[in-house]
Amino acid sequence: MTIGVTATLAVSDIAERVARDYLGLRPGERFAIIVDDRTDPEIPRELARAARTLGADPVVVSFPPRARSGAEPPASAAAAMAAADVVLCAASTSLYHTTAKAAAQRAGVRGDFNAPYRGDAWRSGAMTADFMAIRERAERLAALWRGTREIRITSPAGTYLRATVEGREPMAWLTGICRNPGEVSALPGGEVSLPPVEGTAEGVVVWERVASDLGTLDGPVTITVRAGRAVGIEGGASAQRLRAIVASVVDADNIGEIGIGLNPAARIADEITEAKKAFGTVHVALGDSANEYGGLVDCDVHLDGMVMAPTIEFDGIAVVVAGRHVYDDMP
DSSP states (O other): TTTTTTOOOOOHHHHHHHHIIIHHHHHHOEEEEEETSSTTTHHHHHHHHHHHHHHHHEEEEEEESSTTTOOOOOOHHHHHHOOOOOEEEESSSTTTTSSHHHHHHHTEEEESOOOSSSTTTHHBBGGGGGGGHHHHHHHHHHHHHHOSSSSEEEESSOOEEEEEEETOOBBBBBOOOSSSTOOEEEEOOOOEEEEOOOOOOOEEEEEEEEETTTEEEESEEEEEEEETTEEEEEESSSHHHHHHHHHTTTTTTTTEEEEEBTTTTOOOOOHHHHHHHHHEEEEEEEEOOOOTTOOOOOSSSSEEEESSSSSEEETTTEEEEEEEOTTTOOO
């Protein structure tokens, strides 16, 4: 399958690919499948079946949905993560930016700590792409970003953001492929991201289309950023909901992530887990940047929002122009 081809497949087909190719499950390995009560039952069932076929030892842990992305799972799920060799989380709120994920990673666990929870997102769209091919582009982009001091992002909707990224390691560039101890990523594969240096982000971020825990936005959400913090949030009902979250959670105003989407099969609809991987987009997150992600702010939420058709500059050199990646021919 080529990098840009979309297809409709069975959940079982994708589960087999994830277990065999992306996670590299081996005989005898303990495989923790972490879901919540909203997760399509077909997903953990087919992952467990694929794991057993490979000789691994799967266990499924389910719990009531958390209120927000970045909120901790119950102790039973956290313990299952830490005791496993391999983890896949497919809950309706992301568990990637949690203390439970960080503890498992420090223990040498590998795996994907966020994945789609709806079956349709496994059958078509971003999960059907070739993550091996995407990884080649991700590694190229990560190498460019690794030597960058300042990033600047603009968009037609009004985003104008600059931030210092010097010394921050691009993360999640494994594009969902985690075959060695301690390697962690998220599904669907298709982004390079990092936390900007605390206190350095300045400007305006305009979220469009969809955001974590808000779903489809009723209109643009304009976030004014000063000294690395969201100091103003304007817009309609979606902005009002975001203001309520930021006001109720300590450090939820932190600019915690900048991520560049790389998956050409990703669809932009009502689920941020897939939308933020879309090729030619950027997502900017509020909240947590710690928990083995590379930042210093430990927060109970991590909320991603989309920026469409961005232009991105690394130290003044354009690497993305109006959503078009232009760095392939750079020396």
